[in-house]
Amino acid sequence: LIAMSIDSPYKSTILSEFEKKVLDNLVAEGFLKISKRGYVLPTRKGRIYLRERENIRGIGDVVEIIANGKRIGYRELPQAIKELFPGAIYLHGGKIYISLGIRGKKAYVKPIPHKMPPVSTSPLYYTVPEDEKTLDRGIVNGIPIEYIELKITDIVYGYVVKSFPSGETIRQQLLEKELSYGFKTKGILIYMPPRADWNEIQNAEAFHAIEHALISAAQMVIGAAPTDMGGISFPSGHIYIYDAFPGGSGLSKLLFEKLEKAMDKAYDIVSRCTCEDGCPRCIFSPYCGNNNQILSRRKAEKVLGEILTLKIRYKAEHRFGKPLV
Numbered sequence: 001l002i003a004m005s006i007d008s009p010y011k012s013t014i015l016s017e018f019e020k021k022v023l024d025n026l027v028a029e030g031f032l033k034i035s036k037r038g039y040v041l042p043t044r045k046g047r048i049y050l051r052e053r054e055n056i057r058g059i060g061d062v063v064e065i066i067a068n069g070k071r072i073g074y075r076e077l078p079q080a081i082k083e084l085f086p087g088a089i090y091l092h093g094g095k096i097y098i099s100l101g102i103r104g105k106k107a108y109v110k111p112i113p114h115k116m117p118p119v120s121t122s123p124l125y126y127t128v129p130e131d132e133k134t135l136d137r138g139i140v141n142g143i144p145i146e147y148i149e150l151k152i153t154d155i156v157y158g159y160v161v162k163s164f165p166s167g168e169t170i171r172q173q174l175l176e177k178e179l180s181y182g183f184k185t186k187g188i189l190i191y192m193p194p195r196a197d198w199n200e201i202q203n204a205e206a207f208h209a210i211e212h213a214l215i216s217a218a219q220m221v222i223g224a225a226p227t228d229m230g231g232i233s234f235p236s237g238h239i240y241i242y243d244a245f246p247g248g249s250g251l252s253k254l255l256f257e258k259l260e261k262a263m264d265k266a267y268d269i270v271s272r273c274t275c276e277d278g279c280p281r282c283i284f285s286p287y288c289g290n291n292n293q294i295l296s297r298r299k300a301e302k303v304l305g306e307i308l309t310l311k312i313r314y315k316a317e318h319r320f321g322k323p324l325v
């Protein structure tokens, strides 16, 4: 928001509800001010802050949203590539747009008439984590955990068209060209034991479901919002839960300290549902990069149940397999 205000003045009316809350805080802390005509402007403190942060890669990167040659708003990265890929349906200021694609730091969108069949789109993507530095270590229920600095690369390769509001999948579409964005952040790495009597897909189903459940549990345990944290799971039992905002937000540090409680909550989520093997009430997530495929509530219940009751000390092994988000 500070970077945007230096780039060109804007009014708070173009911001999302969350951004408005952040704006209020930045004004209260003296990083931004509001002019008499309602424009958001940087203060001296804000400019100094930004200059000091500029060398950190990925912070403050925003995409301008252009409709009919006019800028209608901004979207920060990495969210922009997940919401404005070519073909994306994008809601902004009460209007419906379709994205024509992102070039450089600009996303081009076209308004579509309200009469269009009501559909929504969600991105198909995967995320590659690169561990950079271990900041802290621990053991929870026998499971090794680390608080780490890491590089996250999101790769959007397609999207799902869903009927709105029922959310039923109509079709899947691959992008001609993948979109990717990399940034540094902080997160937790959890080393869970893969089961020797399950194949790679079965283990992937379990850990992907545990990853979703842990992100839901984080909302209850530390008060995180659904999009504050991202997650990646591997069939080798490696689970990453990280701050979704470039540079980190401090939430994963809080979660690192309360992981025992979060694992209990995650077990409640996967064990208390009465569905067949996963549903929107337990492990399905609207932010899943796989359209909630390769997820098994029952396998997650089995793995977490054994960890919580047996508390066997597990020794971390090498990571392998395809990342699921």
Ligand SMILES: [Zn+2]
Pocket (backbone or CB within 6 Å): 273, 274, 275, 276, 277, 278, 279, 280, 281, 282, 283, 297
């Ligand atoms: Zn369920």
Ligand SMILES: [Zn+2]
Pocket (backbone or CB within 6 Å): 208, 212, 285, 287, 288, 289, 290, 292, 324, 325
């Ligand atoms: Zn997922």
